[in-house]
Amino acid sequence: MGEQIQESPQMAAERLEFRASWAFGQALYDRRTALGLSQAEVARRASMTEEEIECIEGADIVPTFPLLQRLAGALESELDIHVTPDAVTELRFHAPAA
Numbered sequence: 001m002g003e004q005i006q007e008s009p010q011m012a013a014e015r016l017e018f019r020a021s022w023a024f025g026q027a028l029y030d031r032r033t034a035l036g037l038s039q040a041e042v043a044r045r046a047s048m049t050e051e052e053i054e055c056i057e058g059a060d061i062v063p064t065f066p067l068l069q070r071l072a073g074a075l076e077s078e079l080d081i082h083v084t085p086d087a088v089t090e091l092r093f094h095a096p097a098a
Helices: 009-034 039-045 050-057 065-074
Strands: 078-084 087-094
Touching: 009 039, 009 050, 009 087, 039 050, 039 065, 065 078
Parallel strands: none
Antiparallel strands: 078 087
């Protein structure tokens, strides 16, 4: 059997951060396309640039709480985030409950 390589705490944190950024970017993309909105329209609604929206969807930006709020408003959505100690298990924008 091969030797197990121990992942450093820094590498584990970076991996987790990337997975969270990727999940957020995918959730943004899914909701944006479900609403038929362009990146430019979401950017306008959120007082952002189209390039910033592109970076978020590409997992290049780690979202802050105020950014999450702005994007939820721009997408006329609520945002559900399910987090465990090891991962962001689910991140989803959805229409507000009636």
